[in-house]
Amino acid sequence: MAETLNRSNSRNERNEPMYGTFMSQENSDFVARALTYLAGEVGVRENDESFWVCYGSFVLNQQTPESDLDLLYIHNQQLPVRRFQSSFEGYPVTVYSLSRNNFVSDGEQKLFGGYFGGKVLNPYVTFLTSREDQNLVTRVGGAFIGPFAAAMAKRQGREIATQANLVADSVLARFHLCPWYRSYFLRYYIAPIFPQLWERMEEVIPLSLVEAGVVVQDNNGFHYSHFLSDEELHEETIRAVTHFWALGSCLHGSMPDFPAYYIQKAEQFIRDDNLESRCKEMLQFLRKQSIYQNGGGSYAT
């Protein structure tokens, strides 16, 4: 019997962010407080149907005094994508501001190579969102990663997937697009709460893929609805990668060296903390999770 997607967290019944239970009340209050002050900074207008997504270390309460508060501000205004630095109660704040259309396009057309779609594949909490907006966020992540996740399944010759397979496909697909993302996922992997986090990802990521229409569910399990040919995959990959780095450089003061900076920073994290063996272990874990096991995947190292 195939797993049934837990819809208690799905759109019509969802009242709180799906990773929201990880975030401490203190952090949640902190972010809510920050948003009231940052609203003026980003140009929130009354009734403009904007909303916020918090991602990064604050979601899992992993922040240190040096951590940034990371926020996406999604709005309905005709404004270009912006990144700006602010501060709140002594913490640096990084805000990306982009229109709803651009956010959706980043999922569906890889407009920015998943620069934002990728952020909502990591643990995140939405603020000031309607249910429709929560669904939108869920969908954008799935739409972005779906074709690449399908390619990961295709490489294995796998046509059917469990929830764990879908998560593993998605994470491996992100490594395919950006190998240095390993360093960021590793932070989750080595966190004590990773088993619980993985369990939650097994609910959220399949839901994202289903909502985006790239995965369908039947009694046998999950199926990707479309597989790219090798040539298409190559083109889509190049498209996403170039868009991603172009935007990254633009948003970081037009730094031509931004990709090198990002890559070196990621590599340094693994080197500084002697995490090479943990990184290998993480890859083995993901590969194991990507293998189809009848009865569904479960967290096991």
Next chain:
Amino acid sequence: MSEIVRVATKAIRMMLREQDDPELVLISFPGSSGARVSIFRHSRTDSLYAVKCVKNSRVSLVEEIARKEILMPYLRDHLPEVLWCQIVDGFEVMISECKGVHTLHHLIINSDAPHSYLLVVWKDVVETLVRMWETSQHPFQETLCSRFFPARVQRIQDGLRCMTIGNIQLSECWDIPVIINGNEYPSVSESLKKVAQVGKPAMGVICHGDPQPSNIVVGKSGGWYCVDWEWAGPHQDWRMMLTHLYGWWSTRCLVLASAPVMRLSEKRIEMEYEAFIPAHLRPYQDIAMSAAFMMSDGLPNEETVSDINRFLAALYFGELRFLRLWGREEFASTMFAQAIVTANQQGHGGNTQPFQFPQRKE
């Protein structure tokens, strides 16, 4: 060769992609974040480059570059171009154009240029900053201030609790009164409480977060350049910024007339000291103070003066943590005494130089 110089040299070679070795001209003292700046001269072109290296800083260099943009509309002619930013052997490294080798601090302290010229530069720096404050005023939101004062006071307090001055562990005499040159002042804990009571300004301003002469480079061909933008932000309290302009002279240019005495008796700390700012440097401090008068359209009111004193006291307390970096540990007890005195100074009492550091006894 120190690790940081090795990294800086590697970085400049990476950027220039040339075999000819750039010449290391100077390496700065570390900043409070531990950052060091090495100045290199290109052997063929004679161009200068500033290479900033830092590890585990509170504000990453990429964020610092973003913060520079906040200042750009106001200091366009006074900000060097960033040329390169990478991670090298675990250090964040930023290379920027370098318009001059020395900071205003260096030139003033060493009298390496006529003071008449350096005073003109300093006056222009102060007036330019005041213009930026005046033109960027907007409702102040303390929580968005990059130098959020409650967190700063907490860090200072945590630092002081771990500090020993002379043989005296501050945590052990945290709540007892302090006698300074025969006058009794409240304890460290009471003084810090007063510092924390700083009021809110009517308006917030855009500013570099640490405007002081160590962060001003004087150009080879004239002009000045503002560096170290890590704390720049759009929601600064101009009175805090003023204390960096003004208080710096007290923290870095103070001269001891005699060895300070600090002892612990049963129920109090007793201190005696005699220190002064040399006469030829006082005009610089007067220029800094003029910013308060410009912002207040005359003598600042009592409340403003009290708040500036609280910020000054925070600066003096805070700088105690970094004296070792600058080889000025000898000044710790004097700085501590001045922090206590300043924290407890209310208003100006009719004094037209309300923030003046105690002058030498004639």
